[in-house]
Amino acid sequence: MTLSNAMLVFWKDWREISRNMQVLGPMLVVPLLFAVVLPAIIFLSPSLMNVPMSQFGNLGSIFESLPADLKALISTMTVQQSMIYVFGLYFFAPFFLIIPLMASSVLAADSFAGEKDRKTLEALLATPLTNRELMLGKILVSFIPSMLVTLLAFTLYCAVVDIASFGTFGGILLLPNALWLALIFGVTPTVALAAIGITVIVSSRVKGFREAQQLSAILVFPILGLIFAQIGGVVFFGPLMLIGLVIGFSALDVVVFWIGVKLFRREEILMRSV
Amino acid sequence: MLPLIRTEQLSKQFGMFWAVNRLTLEVGEGETFGLLGPNGAGKTTTVRMLSCIISPSEGSALVAGHDITRDRVEVRRSVGILTENPSLYEKLTPVENLKFFAQAYGITNESKIRARTRELLEFFGLWDRRDDKVAFFSKGMKQKLAIARAIIHDPPVLFLDEPTAGLDPEAAKLIRDMVVELTSRERHTVMLCTHRLEDAEKVCNRVMIINRGASMVVGSPDELRVKMSGNPKLEVKLVEGSDRFADRVSSLAGIRGVEQFNGKLLITADDISKATPLIVKVLVEEGGQVLGVNLLLPSLEDAYLKLIREGGAK
The missing domain is CATH 3.30.70.100 (Alpha-Beta Plaits)
Structure with a gap:
């Protein structure tokens, strides 16, 4: 397998995608909603719209489930500070696992299923590109753009949180910090790779794009579970958990890719499109 | 004449149905060989097996000296295929389509790709449309581009699956004439699948009529005429x-x-x-x-x- 051949598939697909606003639009809009609009409403609107902080008093019950050291830290803060600190640094973190999944879901579901729909698959399968090169190329074409979107979303998210924290914490910028950098550059790519790998496998084994997208939508549920688990205090995105996630998902990435290559049988893939 | 395609009892079974049944044939170097038969005769399945997209259930075949079950990558490298559908990326231009396939077939030299692309697009009369998206092309233009794609890497063996299907008579004639000119110019060994007698008659040196996956008769178009309908x-x-x-x-x-x-x-x-x-x-x-x-x-x-x-x- 050569990376250059996998990149060949990547560039071919990327050229097609970049000319399709119907794909690019949702890819950008949904992540920006999570990374900019929603945080801006939560962090900036209370001060901009003069909402009294007493309105946020009932958040105390959510903070009850936080680890003891964090609870001790926020006990010294005002309501507004604690809200920005906890939501900005912790509760929004799992959303950044969903962003690459959302950004890549259309591309990954389209990888092989789209070629079947557009009847371009047979010529691609007839080339001497190996199964590994085809699989990797199709994974990369979902992975690279979705990570770029995630980085863009992260940059904007940092700006929103920092605008809020700058005024509230007396000139302190909360993001980026080491934990978030580990999340964005460690956990997010490994989670995205696993989800994309599974979606590409599904895409190669179904008849068309719609079927692939419907099946791959299921992948968001475990991440949603993580969000609710964090809100409920069952899990907490601390350093140990991040290291565990990186190791666990890296191993899963390798397994998913291995399974994908093993299941990649040109005849089956082509015949399923008939 | 050295056979560049040789099959021995080649068969393909889908469930209980034999799509190709003990097909034995030889195609010599530089020959244009027609597989003529009605829809569902097993032509496309034969070509797919010979280009290593699907595997045979029984029998064997050599393409350009490579075994289709053992040397799959080498076989793929040695053949060009015009599939039933043009299989072109419609959001890309002809140049981008040809460049991708040239690289996928292992051509890395940029200037060589550029020269070959230009040569083929000029031959097929598409050079002036080189920067247009394929989506805007007519069916005949797409078919010409698909043939160009199939030979971008100058393969010794070329499979053309229904090259004139769905085209109006004028476009079909144009494609036929171009295939004849191309095969005489570039000396590919061609296997042409068709249900159009005109294609077989005007393009092929030899024709095999197949039905229900089995060979019924093989010979030159003239021989077949005499053999089947008398003097x-x-x-x-x-x-x-x-x-x-x-x-x-x-x-x-x-x-x-x-x-x-x-x-x-x-x-x-x-x-x-x-x-x-x-x-x-x-x-x-x-x-x-x-x-x-x-x-x-x-x-x-x-x-x-x-x-x-x-x-x-x-």
Whole structure:
């Protein structure tokens, strides 16, 4: 397998995608909603719209489930500070696992299923590109753009949180910090790779794009579970958990890719499109 | 002639159905070989096996010297394929499509790719549209581009699956003429699948008629005509027909039969070309006024339909 051949598939697909606003639009809009609009409403609107902080008093019950050291830290803060600190640094973190999944879901579901729909698959399968090169190329074409979107979303998210924290914490910028950098550059790519790998496998084994997208939508549920688990205090995105996630998902990435290559049988893939 | 495609009892089973059944054939270097048969005859399945997209259930085959079950990557490298659908990326331009496939087939030299792309686009009359998206092309243009894609890496073996399917007669003729010119210019060994007799007749050196996955007959188009529909016949048009003329012609040596109807004589002979001058001479001597003489060649269509009907009746 050569990376250059996998990149060949990547560039071919990327050229097609970049000319399709119907794909690019949702890819950008949904992540920006999570990374900019929603945080801006939560962090900036209370001060901009003069909402009294007493309105946020009932958040105390959510903070009850936080680890003891964090609870001790926020006990010294005002309501507004604690809200920005906890939501900005912790509760929004799992959303950044969903962003690459959302950004890549259309591309990954389209990888092989789209070629079947557009009847371009047979010529691609007839080339001497190996199964590994085809699989990797199709994974990369979902992975690279979705990570770029995630980085863009992260940059904007940092700006929103920092605008809020700058005024509230007396000139302190909360993001980026080491934990978030580990999340964005460690956990997010490994989670995205696993989800994309599974979606590409599904895409190669179904008849068309719609079927692939419907099946791959299921992948968001475990991440949603993580969000609710964090809100409920069952899990907490601390350093140990991040290291565990990186190791666990890296191993899963390798397994998913291995399974994908093993299941990649040109005849089956082509015949399923008939 | 060295065979570049050789199959031995090649078979493919889907469930209980044998799509290709013990197909044995040889195609020599530089030859254009037609697989002629109705829809569902097993032509596409044969080509897919020979280009290593699907695996045979039984039998073996060598393509450009490589075994289709063992040297899959080498086989793929050695063949170009025009699939049933043009299989082009419609959001890309012709240049981008050809560049991708050139690189996928292992050509890394940029200037070589550029030169080959230009050569092919000029040959197929698409150079002026090189920067347009393929989505805006007509069906005929897409088919030309798909053929260009199939030969971008100059493969020794070329599979053309229904190259004129879905095209209007003018576009179909253009594609046929281009395939003929291309094969004579670039010396590819071509296997052409078609259900169009015209394609087989005008493009192929040899034709195999297949039905229900099995070979029924193989030979040059002329051989098939004779083999399946008999020898050519001579039609003589007279101002006025008469039994006398028919009897006189029947008495000549080598004449097998004479039919008379509507002032015409339909004559079969051991060697009709040799007999024609003598037939005309005796008819004139007998007072016949000859309006015209036509050599009626049996059509490949007659041969094909006869075979397919016989096959269907089995």
